[in-house]
Amino acid sequence: MKIAIASGKGGTGKTTVSTNLAKYLSEIRQVVLVDLDVEEPNSGLFLKGELVNRQEMYKAIPQWEASTCTLCGNCQKVCNFNSIMKLGDNIMVFPELCHSCYACSELCPTHSLPMTKLKMGELTEYKMDELNFISSKLDIGQEQAVPLIAQTIRYVDERFPDSILKLYDSPPGTSCPVIEATKEADFVLLVTEPTPFGLHDLKLAVETMRELGIGFAVIINRFGIGDAEVEKYCEREGIDLVAKIPNQREIATLYSRGELIYPHIPEFKRELELIADYCNRLQKEMSL
Numbered sequence: 001m002k003i004a005i006a007s008g009k010g011g012t013g014k015t016t017v018s019t020n021l022a023k024y025l026s027e028i029r030q031v032v033l034v035d036l037d038v039e040e041p042n043s044g045l046f047l048k049g050e051l052v053n054r055q056e057m058y059k060a061i062p063q064w065e066a067s068t069c070t071l072c073g074n075c076q077k078v079c080n081f082n083s084i085m086k087l088g089d090n091i092m093v094f095p096e097l098c099h100s101c102y103a104c105s106e107l108c109p110t111h112s113l114p115m116t117k118l119k120m121g122e123l124t125e126y127k128m129d130e131l132n133f134i135s136s137k138l139d140i141g142q143e144q145a146v147p148l149i150a151q152t153i154r155y156v157d158e159r160f161p162d163s164i165l166k167l168y169d170s171p172p173g174t175s176c177p178v179i180e181a182t183k184e185a186d187f188v189l190l191v192t193e194p195t196p197f198g199l200h201d202l203k204l205a206v207e208t209m210r211e212l213g214i215g216f217a218v219i220i221n222r223f224g225i226g227d228a229e230v231e232k233y234c235e236r237e238g239i240d241l242v243a244k245i246p247n248q249r250e251i252a253t254l255y256s257r258g259e260l261i262y263p264h265i266p267e268f269k270r271e272l273e274l275i276a277d278y279c280n281r282l283q284k285e286m287s288l
């Protein structure tokens with residue numbers, strides 16, 4: 001089972017929930033946590049373990065072979081991302097915009113665009129007891145998160161059987177990277193804050209999940225600040241509200257020190273137990 005932890009915006013506590021939930025659940029079962037926020041992965045700040053694997057990650061980009069090209073312009077027409085252009089007698093490829101979809105290469109009538117490898121980032125895997133932790137990071141200057149997210153998910157799928165619970169710490173927002181990270185999840189936990197901004201971004205995230213046809217529920221972080229509008233919205237929309245993590249100064253202090261929260265704060269642990277029970281129930285229901 002794959003559960004993605006996402007949020008409509010950054011800074012809502014998504015990583016706090018992901019890392020604590022993964023470690024807590026791994027006390028009784030094997031869990032894989034995957035940090036898919038490849039532009040700014042930070043789950044690793046809270047989880048230390050033994051390094052199992054480190055590898056460079058590559059994406060495929062077309063390389064123009066002028067000698068066989070007839071300058072028909074087909075490659076420019078089929079590229080949906082404006083990453084290949086015919087400029088005079090030249091075909092220009094813009095690797096930073098390329099989504100590695102292979103369309104130009106496959107549809108070139110003279111096979112003048114073979115795909116070649118370009119390094120885009122690095123994947124690391126750590127193990128601590130029953131928790132495997134995988135994180136990918138884009139190289140500086142690389143702008144396309146989607147190919148690295150897709151390859152990281154493929155790495156996890158090939159390495160771990162379906163029976164193991166996988167948690168995806170997704171990128172924030174509602175754009176392509178979060179869609180790539182959540183589209184194959186069985187369920188999504190949306191982390192939000194009880195504020196007008198939190199509600200606004202939650203509504204966008206809910207729309208995205210509905211569009212993707214993925215089941216979801218909500219976790220409120222920093223409960224106690226703001227107002228009750230997020231709770232009312234969830235009630236109106238029939239969305240499960242799984243947990244309300246209290247707004248406590250000690251939680252922020254532990255976070256800033258790079259420590260897990262639940263071993264130190266009973267109120268946090270109680271809410272984490274609710275999330276863990278919800279995940280366990282989901283898994284049972286889905287396996288029936």
Ligand code: SF4
Pocket residue numbers: 068069070071072073074075076086091107108109110111112113
């Ligand atoms: S599709 Fe192939 S032959 Fe046509 S312009 Fe592009 S590279 Fe050249």
Ligand code: SF4
Pocket residue numbers: 061062078079080081082083084097098099100101102103104105
């Ligand atoms: S591989 Fe796809 S995205 Fe990249 S240049 Fe070719 S058509 Fe465009």
